[in-house]
Amino acid sequence: MPQIRLNGCQFHYTDQGSGPPLLLLHGLGSSERDWEYQIPALTPHYRVLCLDSRGHGQSEKGGAGYSIALFAADCLAFIEALKLEKPHIVGLSMGGMIAFQLAVNSPQIPASLTMVNSAPEVIPRKPKEYWMAGKRLFFAHVLPMRAIAGGLGKLLFPKPEQQHHRDTFQARWNENHRASYLASLRAIVGWGVSAQLDRIACPVLVVSADQDYTPVEQKREYVSRLGDARLEVVDDSRHATPVDQPEAFNALLLSFLQEVDAERTLTHEVDPA
Template sequence: MPQITLNDCQFHYTDQGSGPPLLLLHGLGSSEQDWEYQLPALTPHYRVLCLDMRGHGGTDKTGKGYSIDLFARDCLAFIQAMDLHKPHIVGLSMGGMIAFQLATDAPDVPASLTIVNSAPEVIPRKPLEYWMAGKRLFFAHVLPMSAIAKGLARLLFPKPEQEHHRQTFIDRWCANDRKSYLASLRAIVGWGVSNRLERINCPVLVVSADRDYTPVEHKREYVSHLGDARLEVIADSRHATPVDQPDTFNQLLLDFLAEVDSGPAAAITDPAQAGLTSP
């Protein structure tokens, strides 16, 4: 397994395919395995890199000091260490939050963002939102990982024909380091960059399942505050859209990336044309 040390932590990553760089960021309690149904579609066209966040997958698990800001700094360090020029960045759930943080901290880094079933903040503002956040944190701390896994699996994959997805999810979720999972969950609650969205200057595709945890209208609202951004809704899907609707998702993503790669900014290859040299 490829390993790299960044910010005093050893990370597991994968690096497959060739072409423009494409960085895939997984969700909470998951790993690069989130993307198993995307790799066959993406690697013929892109150099696809998947990074396990600290506390996840094959990366070191300390369970201390986690934050979305730290995860984003890890990603930036990875981009620099791997010499990735203007990578496309795709983030699912927590990975989408990391992508938002990275793009607001370093707006010149991404060629594009694809945000899947995510948001630019998880800040409770209403009594019901405080109740829901508190309930989630409480049950995460008191229930065993196996109970959490079974409950989430039923929510994500409720159909009888999705038994394979349910069992795969349970097996992978139970392999989580509990301390690191809880630290990552705490890093999400209270985080937000909604007040900095104007800093994002690359094209953005927001993908929402029609039956995601949060309503489509929530995504539509924050998309309205982005510049070059669009919202696409995938029908008959829940939070794990890349798994439950892989073909539809892959085609949306490939079409978006092809459009960005063929756009005016991609056509500028001469530094003088880009205004990067003095007259």
């Protein structure tokens, strides 16, 4: 599998298919393996690259100095090193936060953004939000990874027929490097770029599960503050929408990407300069 050294860290990535570049960014505690249901649908149309964020998957582990800004800088370095011109970027949960940060810092880079069950900030503002953030941080620091994996597996895939997803998720989650996982979680809490959303210059698709951690209305609110943006809600889905509803998600994503590509082609033909 390909490896690349960027910003003092060794990264693992995959590179499959051909066509316009499409970069997939996974969520907290996950890896490029979580896109397994998207790869067959996307590679006939796109050059699909999946990057393991530092501290995740087969990338180098650590745990010191992690931040969403650092993860975004890693992604930018990856895009530049592989000479990816105007990549589409898809981010799930933490991956969406990384994509938000990259697009705010370097609005000229992405051709489009697709945010899946994500947000432009994770800043507690109400007593209940402080309580939830504190509880999550506390239990993440005191429980073993196996216990965290078991609880999250049941939360994400509660149905009897989802046993395979539960087993797969729990096994993968249990492989996490504890210090890196905790450092990544701490990087999320308190992060935000909500005040800079007007810097995002590309089309944005926001995908929300109907039963995500955060309500659909929260996504609707930030979509209203973006320029060229739309919200799509996937029914009967939780936080891992690309896994629990892959066909619906893939159809939404491909339709959006092909629409953006068609518009870019038309614009180029009208104004080749």
